[in-house]
Amino acid sequence: MVVDFLAKYYENIEKYPVLSQVEPGYLSKRFPSSAPQDEEPMEAILDDVHQHIFPGLTHWQSPNFFAYYQTNTSTAAILGEMLCAGFNVAGFNWVSSPAATELESLVMDWLGKMLDLPRPFLPFGNGGGVIEGNTSEAITCTLTAARDRVLRKLGHNSIAKLVVYGSDQTNCSFQKAARVVGIDPRNFRALKTTRSTLFGLSPDSLEKAICLDINAGLIPLYLCATVGTTSCAAVDPLEPLCKVASKFSMWIHVDAAYTGASCICPEYRKFINGVEFADSFSFNAHKWLLTPLDCCCLWVKDPNALVNSLSTDPEYLKNEATESKQVIDYADWQLSLSRRFRALKLWLVLRSHGVQNLRSHIRNHCRLAKLFEELVEEDPQFEVVFPINFALVCFRIRPSGVAGMSNGHVDNEQGEAWKLNEVNRLNAQLLYAINASGRVFMSHTTVGGVYVLRFAVGRRL
Amino acid sequence: MVVDFLAKYYENIEKYPVLSQVEPGYLSKRFPSSAPQDEEPMEAILDDVHQHIFPGLTHWQSPNFFAYYQTNTSTAAILGEMLCAGFNVAGFNWVSSPAATELESLVMDWLGKMLDLPRPFLPFGNGGGVIEGNTSEAITCTLTAARDRVLRKLGHNSIAKLVVYGSDQTNCSFQKAARVVGIDPRNFRALKTTRSTLFGLSPDSLEKAICLDINAGLIPLYLCATVGTTSCAAVDPLEPLCKVASKFSMWIHVDAAYTGASCICPEYRKFINGVEFADSFSFNAHKWLLTPLDCCCLWVKDPNALVNSLSTDPEYLKNEATESKQVIDYADWQLSLSRRFRALKLWLVLRSHGVQNLRSHIRNHCRLAKLFEELVEEDPQFEVVFPINFALVCFRIRPSGVAGMSNGHVDNEQGEAWKLNEVNRLNAQLLYAINASGRVFMSHTTVGGVYVLRFAVGRRL
CATH class of the missing domain: 3.90.1150.10 (Aspartate Aminotransferase, domain 1)
Known part of the structure; x- marks a missing residue:
């Protein structure tokens, strides 16, 4: 019934206003103020979805949705979410469901190869990939790892001296993550960009800012470079930025939330050239790779940096496999303990489309954007x-x-x-x-x- | 095809070893090392799930699974996940999909009433509820809010003086969250519990620890009290603990991750008596309320405390509804920007079961535990x-x-x-x-x- 319901939704999706036209508070006027005492049939619930939820949806899957960046979904991924919810394993460590961990490692390895990521990010180069919920989480985890690497040397009191760098175009999740991990808001640098660099971060301005901070007794910690900014898809020049940041032993994260997916096409791979000098790289399969929320793919060169900051070792989770050190416990690579079997949907997407079709999917969108550009220019x-x-x-x-x-x-x-x-x-x-x-x-x-x-x-x- | 596949999985679930018996690295030997170039049919993929994923699953939905705490799922919730993945809206703010925000507020209000939460946690008492991914996130958010409330008064340098308190039975996610938000690991107090209090945290030992810390020039910040600890379901005595913590103006969080669901039964509600003195309360519907991962329900008395720490206001998200202050933008209540429409599955669970059946579900488990206890004692x-x-x-x-x-x-x-x-x-x-x-x-x-x-x-x- 729900499969048919969704099929009909997609059939009719262009009939609904793309941007919801409801007024604030509309739903509480339509639904009871308490949960029902007794069970209700699925027919009645789906009818309510149709009557009352649909008007309040902004239809992200509509072909007429061109806002923000997309989060496109696909049949394969929906089926993956069904299996994920059906098995409902909490794969916090390997033993709690080995397939959840191992499929995630496998699919991140597949994807890393599709993106032609440098060897040090992949398991055979001692790096590794993990699926986080979103870019905020990827940045919060790597920032915590970077912070602790420095604080272990300098003592915790130095936390107030740590400085992080991005541009005024860097996504707001960087600022939020920096605040969450305890960076003094005064030590968050959103360096000004200009049209002269097409709103990419200038390596010179980065170096100047770092030197000013060092002279003021502060400690440069972390650079978030962006390939495809949220506002206008600007590209920070990775290689020269990394050269600057490396001089100061900073952690360099490359956020390609939107554009990372395009790197599966050789002709777009050039935009992340220089990523080989970074410490971590993330992109959202839940944006442009037919995988619904949440699926942020993060690779790091040094997984131990994450583990050193994020692992816990309570008695109730001790087990032989963990002690053997032959397995990954992904809870130690992320903020939370429990985690969904998100690898399933990504694996289904890669298999049921295949690399070639996924490339066509990307190229087709880029071609349509060019077409729109021509129409505008005319x-x-x-x-x-x-x-x-x-x-x-x-x-x-x-x-x-x-x-x-x-x-x-x-x-x-x-x-x-x-x-x-x-x-x-x-x-x-x-x-x-x-x-x-x-x-x-x-x-x-x-x-x-x-x-x-x-x-x-x-x-x- | 996938519905039938899942139905068959549940039919046969008792035939599989509950705890997976595979060896580390089993999956990479069975699957190719790169993604396929061309599309593969769903039949082949499901066959691989059956042949190669099943042996690596630890079957959390098996009736013979008694490990950890459960994360039970249900047909209604699986259907909810299907709708969520099908609509795939990124409800970071109200306008991005009003129904996602409003259904979440509604269902958290329903649930708050089912738990008989004190009025100040509910919207008509100026509080509010939100669905977080997990307890770690709920604690990280409230801890960040609590931290910033203090640092705004005392200056950021005081971050190194902040102290947080739990017991040696508090879930490890508290320690992880404290580390993430920049609490000095030396300022994390896991106060010793003993059998004399059935491993509940003693208010006296809390007060002594706080006084010692204050004398040492430190600043008590946050208490995480637990109702139903991870190890042995111990209950911290909320009311006397809150009285102690309140004297020192600390933020008090009540973590009822496992047991919160039972409070929908009047006879179990007593265990969270005293929650009226806390600042925030969370429990995992994804544990004991037939809703699969991820669904952590968090209520706070002062949503502005979250918003003050976690909001961002980039140009690309500015909109009339937000500016009118008539709506909630849930991104400001959580760590990340994008968020799944998780309210759908919880709403489907509440409606398709109804309060009475959900109570029976809880009571039935408690009755079976009693039966097992009798068998052991015999x-x-x-x-x-x-x-x-x-x-x-x-x-x-x-x-x-x-x-x-x-x-x-x-x-x-x-x-x-x-x-x-x-x-x-x-x-x-x-x-x-x-x-x-x-x-x-x-x-x-x-x-x-x-x-x-x-x-x-x-x-x-």
């Missing part, structure tokens, strides 16, 4: 604001397209700020009108003061 | 080591049942330590033999020096 009222590397198109109404305005530009001087504001306001109005139509859903960002509409292609087609 | 070779409050029976071969031994006891003096060791060794052997049979899977713990076998009833029946 219209003199609009402009594409950044060069397109992946499947995100950032565009806007051109300043010259706004009545009564001379040609404005991203690098406008202060005197033209009022024009920029006016253009931004108009673009925001356009986005509001588009989304209110219910026919398409896009999102926005502001980069270098410029308000842009984001058109991210990524739905399952 | 055999003079064995003894039940702790009084049973819930559905966990801790038992062992009695010292007097061991050939050539006089009657040993938990409170044995030093001179009798060798006897205890001998008894412990024999009990460990027994457990090993039981688990190696593949017919039943139990786990163990050591409490007060005594090795006990843990028989946790909790499978779906």
